[in-house]
Amino acid sequence: MKALVYEDVNRIALKDMPRPRLEDDEDAVVRATATTICGTDIHLVNGKTPQMRPGQILGHEMVGVVEEVGDKVANFAPGDRVVVPSTIACGRCSMCRQGEFAHCLTVLGGETAFFGGPETAGGFAGLQAEFARIPFADVGMLKIPDDVDDDAALSLSDIFPTAYFAVDNAQVSDGESVAVFGCGPVGLYAVLSAATRGAIPIFAIDREPERLELAARFPEVKVIDFTRDDPVEVIGRETGSGADVVIDCVGMEATDASGRPQPSAAQMYALRCVRHTGVISIVGLYGELESYPLGQLVSKNLSVVAGNCNHRAYLAELLDYIRAHSKDGKFVWSHRLPFGQIERAYDMFINKKDGMVKPLLTM
């Protein structure tokens, strides 16, 4: 089968790889019908996340059709259309039973396990492949109803649940003001998720015109190009107090307003844009920052919530949502390309060529 393989820092290749087989009674093998590229993949490829093993298949978002199931898989049969959530969990340990699937004790003793990641994330073969082995298949897949197409279902693999988790973690409620830093795919879904909770106004902050244009489709949204306007000033003026909630979908690959890399830029904005006693919710990826102004957290009485998404905890609810609002399941797909062009899609995605927001790669 064809799969996208990590070879070395900044070197990937679409290669022939052995087709995965059932290795455990609880596994399924899925034939992909569509996959995509995520910002996380870029961190893995560019060496920002160490411990990637050469030969590892990348990717953690997939929809497909079940080919084979192990003897102990009860909920699925060959031929079922499924979406595969990015993280891997057993579904029955004490953490999974509390809905904390990203910290399953069985798979990695509490560390987050995900497809196509480094050894520290379990080293599981990724989903940018024609076939994939899905461990703990009964909780590791969600059936796609006939009236939901692949384009919409693929948003449930990672971006929509991750964004919804950020909003849910901050307990965003009706009438609250929310500032979303970073309007990539997760940020755009954070805007959507905040809107579904009744947040108003929602500030969407980025520098890429294509992303801001997509954010502007929501009536509650005021877009801010931070290279032109200062978010601190705009949000302060519009809210009087600062935003009730700031959501950081940027992480450490941030730039300042002049375009220079500055890993703490999004957090510095968050601290200044949030109101006293407000909440900062972080789903952007961070390594270690050298310094963080803890004093500002204390003096503003802030709460910080952060973490890896518990995808499974939200899948049923979000599937219902995209069934009722099918356009919202697919508004971020800026390009549709055949899977055979995934290397080109990586280049376009990394370098934001041709206004790429997120590519849908079909088999």
Ligand SMILES: [Zn+2]
């Ligand atoms: Zn992702």
Ligand SMILES: [Zn+2]
């Ligand atoms: Zn578990």
